[in-house]
Structures are given as structure tokens and as C-alpha cells.
Amino acid sequence: MDISVVIPLYNEEESLPELYAWIERVMKENGFTFEVIFVNDGSTDRSWNVITELSEKSECVHGIRFRRNYGKSPALYCGFEQAQGDVVITMDADLQDSPDEIPELYRMITEDGYDLVSGYKQKRYDPLSKTIPTKLFNATARKISGIDNLHDFNCGLKAYRKEVVKNIEVYGEMHRYIPYLAKNAGFNRIGEKVVQHQARKYGTSKFGLNRFFNGYLDLITLWFLGGFGRKPMHVFGFLGSIMFFIGFISAFIIGADKVYALANGIPQRLVTSSPFFYISLTMMVIGTQLFLTGFLGDLISRTSDTRNDYQIAEKV
Incomplete structure (x- = not known):
């Protein structure tokens, strides 16, 4: 037809x-x-x-x-x-x-x-x-x-x-x-x-x-x-790692600054009174969640019935 x-x-x-x-x-x-x-x-x-x-x-x-x-x-x-x-x-x-x-x-x-x-x-x-x-x-x-x-x-x-x-x-x-x-x-x-x-x-x-x-x-x-679709870890894992790394470095800098001030007798407010401390923690938490989302997505895609469903044009 x-x-x-x-x-x-x-x-x-x-x-x-x-x-x-x-x-x-x-x-x-x-x-x-x-x-x-x-x-x-x-x-x-x-x-x-x-x-x-x-x-x-x-x-x-x-x-x-x-x-x-x-x-x-x-x-x-x-x-x-x-x-x-x-x-x-x-x-x-x-x-x-x-x-x-x-x-x-x-x-x-x-x-x-x-x-x-x-x-x-x-x-x-x-x-x-x-x-x-x-x-x-x-x-x-x-x-x-x-x-x-x-x-x-x-x-x-x-x-x-x-x-x-x-x-x-x-x-x-x-x-x-x-x-x-x-x-x-x-x-x-x-x-x-x-x-x-x-x-x-x-x-x-x-x-x-x-x-x-x-x-x-x-x-x-x-x-x-x-x-x-077949590699969710590549996007969620990447974004999660970046966010966690930035959050971790920020928290480390805040903590190091506090230790330096205490060692030199410089008056400084509590770490927990700084909004940047909570922003850093939030980024670390979100980064961890994104990483775990990618990990779970990879586990799901690997158990999918269509994980090896490829478009084959022809065979000889």
C-alpha cells in the first residue's frame, strides 16, 4: 500500500x-x-x-x-x-x-x-x-x-x-x-x-x-x-556535586574565619548569626539531595525493560 x-x-x-x-x-x-x-x-x-x-x-x-x-x-x-x-x-x-x-x-x-x-x-x-x-x-x-x-x-x-x-x-x-x-x-x-x-x-x-x-x-x-534519560546521574550528580562543593567551601571559610578571630582575640559574632552559614548548609543539603536523585535515577534506568532498546537501522 x-x-x-x-x-x-x-x-x-x-x-x-x-x-x-x-x-x-x-x-x-x-x-x-x-x-x-x-x-x-x-x-x-x-x-x-x-x-x-x-x-x-x-x-x-x-x-x-x-x-x-x-x-x-x-x-x-x-x-x-x-x-x-x-x-x-x-x-x-x-x-x-x-x-x-x-x-x-x-x-x-x-x-x-x-x-x-x-x-x-x-x-x-x-x-x-x-x-x-x-x-x-x-x-x-x-x-x-x-x-x-x-x-x-x-x-x-x-x-x-x-x-x-x-x-x-x-x-x-x-x-x-x-x-x-x-x-x-x-x-x-x-x-x-x-x-x-x-x-x-x-x-x-x-x-x-x-x-x-x-x-x-x-x-x-x-x-x-x-x-x-539513560544517564540521569550525569546531570543530577554533576549539579549536586557542584552545589555541595560550593556550600562546603563557604562553610569552611566561615569556620576558618571564626577560628582565626578567636586565636587572635578579635571580637566576632557567632557563626550561627551569619546568614551565609545557613546558605552554605542549605547548599550542602540540596547538593546531597540532587546527588542522591541522580543515583536513584541511575538505579531505576538500569532496571528498566527498555535500557537496551536501541534503534538498529539494518543488519547484514
């Missing part, structure tokens, strides 16, 4: 028939063999009924229905698990992503050799309250991930080589960082394509401003796991 199209959705009953008809037309015009996997993320409208009707009319339509709303990442994870196409395309169900982009995305994967191609909505039909935070978010993601050529990490329209989606785990709200997940898994050929962004035709957006705050927290988590 050439292409699997994975579409997560929540309350998009009006757009689904039009979206599938559009995808079907594009696929037939280009002679692709394909499947469309709709992942109904706990919709409360008639979305599942529409998906069922579409599947009865076409054997290319498959559906997954969650009992409740889990989020976009779990929907993509389940869709990726079922996808059988050589190239996997993801898009949103609100008709803001154009299926006309699929042939070029497919070509970039199969002919240009990319592992992943992310859409870039250069001209957006969103309010400033959404576009400005999006620009700041993408700038931060580029800096931390090191993927400098991507302008829109969160674009729903993406194309993947099949091996990519079968070797990454999309969980929580990590769908924003699938290119970063792919890079951490060893898929470094990541490209970008400017795609058409269309104004929403039906319904309203399902995302609020809180996604930007959550996105930054997820980015920090992904950065840490990518860099220190």
Missing part, C-alpha cells in the same frame, strides 16, 4: 464527508493505493456515525473510537500502530489542511529521501492571539531541538516514512514534537514544505492558550529525556 492517512478528530461531523471525498479524489487522480484511518477521540457529536457510514461505502476507510477524550497524541499513536502504508500522512479533520499537498509530500519521502516532512503554514488564517505565541513557541523548539530548518513544529499536516512511525512513541501531548522524537530515534533527514492553510469551514477550534504553556513543559521534558 502506498499511503496511510491518519486523521485524529474530535467533534468534526460536518467536515468528514467532504474531507474524505477530497482525499479520495486526490488519491485516484494520482493512482495511489491508500487507506484513511479516522481516530475518533471521544467525540460527543455524530462523528462516529459518519465514520461508520463512510467505511460501509468504501473499504479504504477505517475507524478507531475512544470511549472518552484522550487527546491528539494518543489518537496519533493508535493510528500509527494500525497504519500499513509505505508513507504515512497525518492531517487535521477541520479542512484547514489541504489533501492536494499529499502527492508532493509523498514524492519528497519516496524520491528525495526524507524520513519526515513537516508542513509549514506560512500564511495563516488565525487570530494574532494564536499566531504570535505560535512563533515564539516554534523559535524555542528550534533552539532546543536543534532542528533549525523547521518553522512550524505543530503543523498537523506531515508525511513520514513508515519506519519512523513504527519506531517512535507519541504520548502525553508530545504530538507537537514528533520531529524531535524522530530525531532522537535516529531519523535525521527531516524536511519542510510550505503548505496551504485554509480558514476553518465548520465548528470551532478545540485548542486553548494553555497548550502553549503545556507545550513548553513538554519540550523541557523531551530535552531532558533525550539528553539524560
Whole structure:
């Protein structure tokens, strides 16, 4: 099979028939063999009924229905698990992503050799309250991930080589960082394509401003796991050692100064009346805690079932 199209959705009953008809037309015009996997993320409208009707009319339509709303990442994870196409395309169900982009995305994967191609909505039909935070978010993601050529990490329209989606785990709200997940898994050929962004035709957006705050927290988590997930002692042990050393030296200097003053009969206040003494002790305590955190983290990582789960490209 050439292409699997994975579409997560929540309350998009009006757009689904039009979206599938559009995808079907594009696929037939280009002679692709394909499947469309709709992942109904706990919709409360008639979305599942529409998906069922579409599947009865076409054997290319498959559906997954969650009992409740889990989020976009779990929907993509389940869709990726079922996808059988050589190239996997993801898009949103609100008709803001154009299926006309699929042939070029497919070509970039199969002919240009990319592992992943992310859409870039250069001209957006969103309010400033959404576009400005999006620009700041993408700038931060580029800096931390090191993927400098991507302008829109969160674009729903993406194309993947099949091996990519079968070797990454999309969980929580990590769908924003699938290119970063792919890079951490060893898929470094990541490209970008400017795609058409269309104004929403039906319904309203399902995302609020809180996604930007959550996105930054997820980015920090992904950065840490990518860099220190298998070696937590390297970060916690290092920081703990530095803090303990600074605290110890500071306490030693305070104590030595007190001993010198007593030996020479110089009047001086009690060591415990100095705030620097307590700061030094606090740094030593925190440093010890950080060191022990790294030690425990190493013990946990060594007993993990995935401690030797490495990405092997091929064998001969």
C-alpha cells in the first residue's frame, strides 16, 4: 500500500464527508493505493456515525473510537500502530489542511529521501492571539531541538516514512514534537514544505492558550529525556556535586574565619548569626539531595525493560 492517512478528530461531523471525498479524489487522480484511518477521540457529536457510514461505502476507510477524550497524541499513536502504508500522512479533520499537498509530500519521502516532512503554514488564517505565541513557541523548539530548518513544529499536516512511525512513541501531548522524537530515534533527514492553510469551514477550534504553556513543559521534558534519560546521574550528580562543593567551601571559610578571630582575640559574632552559614548548609543539603536523585535515577534506568532498546537501522 502506498499511503496511510491518519486523521485524529474530535467533534468534526460536518467536515468528514467532504474531507474524505477530497482525499479520495486526490488519491485516484494520482493512482495511489491508500487507506484513511479516522481516530475518533471521544467525540460527543455524530462523528462516529459518519465514520461508520463512510467505511460501509468504501473499504479504504477505517475507524478507531475512544470511549472518552484522550487527546491528539494518543489518537496519533493508535493510528500509527494500525497504519500499513509505505508513507504515512497525518492531517487535521477541520479542512484547514489541504489533501492536494499529499502527492508532493509523498514524492519528497519516496524520491528525495526524507524520513519526515513537516508542513509549514506560512500564511495563516488565525487570530494574532494564536499566531504570535505560535512563533515564539516554534523559535524555542528550534533552539532546543536543534532542528533549525523547521518553522512550524505543530503543523498537523506531515508525511513520514513508515519506519519512523513504527519506531517512535507519541504520548502525553508530545504530538507537537514528533520531529524531535524522530530525531532522537535516529531519523535525521527531516524536511519542510510550505503548505496551504485554509480558514476553518465548520465548528470551532478545540485548542486553548494553555497548550502553549503545556507545550513548553513538554519540550523541557523531551530535552531532558533525550539528553539524560539513560544517564540521569550525569546531570543530577554533576549539579549536586557542584552545589555541595560550593556550600562546603563557604562553610569552611566561615569556620576558618571564626577560628582565626578567636586565636587572635578579635571580637566576632557567632557563626550561627551569619546568614551565609545557613546558605552554605542549605547548599550542602540540596547538593546531597540532587546527588542522591541522580543515583536513584541511575538505579531505576538500569532496571528498566527498555535500557537496551536501541534503534538498529539494518543488519547484514
